[in-house]
Amino acid sequence: TTNRTFTMIKPDAVAEGNSGAIIKMIEEAGFRIVAVKKFQLTKDRAGEFYAVHSARPFYNDLCAYMSSGPIIPMILEKENAVADFRKLIGATNPAQAEEGTIRKLFAKSIEANAIHGSDSDENAKIEGDFFFAGVEQF
Ligand code: CMP
Numbered sequence: 001t002t003n004r005t006f007t008m009i010k011p012d013a014v015a016e017g018n019s020g021a022i023i024k025m026i027e028e029a030g031f032r033i034v035a036v037k038k039f040q041l042t043k044d045r046a047g048e049f050y051a052v053h054s055a056r057p058f059y060n061d062l063c064a065y066m067s068s069g070p071i072i073p074m075i076l077e078k079e080n081a082v083a084d085f086r087k088l089i090g091a092t093n094p095a096q097a098e099e100g101t102i103r104k105l106f107a108k109s110i111e112a113n114a115i116h117g118s119d120s121d122e123n124a125k126i127e128g129d130f131f132f133a134g135v136e137q138f
Pocket residue numbers: 053058062092110111112113115116117
């Protein structure tokens with residue numbers, strides 16, 4: 001059934017001018033952009049988004065990186081959205097990402113890995129609501 005996922009293009013990919021190429025791949029893979037914006041997180045706000053990782057050794061670096069420049073959060077819609085989008089972006093570590101995936105093409109490292117994709121329908125809703133008001137999710 002048609003459903004939604006949440007993504008954000010991360011600071012490394014935005015700064016290098018790769019956001020257009022990434023959005024083109026997303027649309028060519030059949031995803032409809034439901035909502036989109038571009039802005040910069042504060043470090044505190046990045047920390048709230050990644051609160052689930054707060055005990056991890058990479059948490060502080062991750063929050064600094066995610067607030068280092070503009071990001072492009074989006075809500076996307078497609079049949080089987082969460083699983084299909086994770087296939088499109090590839091493994092978290094670009095060294096392990098399959099050929100042709102967004103991370104294989106654009107990620108710099110396991111941290112600066114170009115793009116985020118929600119890991120469940122439940123998290124897609126929580127993460128989309130973090131960035132977009134209900135009236136923006138048409
Ligand atoms: P993502 O899966 O979108 O959300 C959690 C992020 O934490 C992940 O992308 C990476 O940017 C980062 N991350 C995950 N694992 C590591 C790691 N081992 N070292 C540094 N950063 C990581």
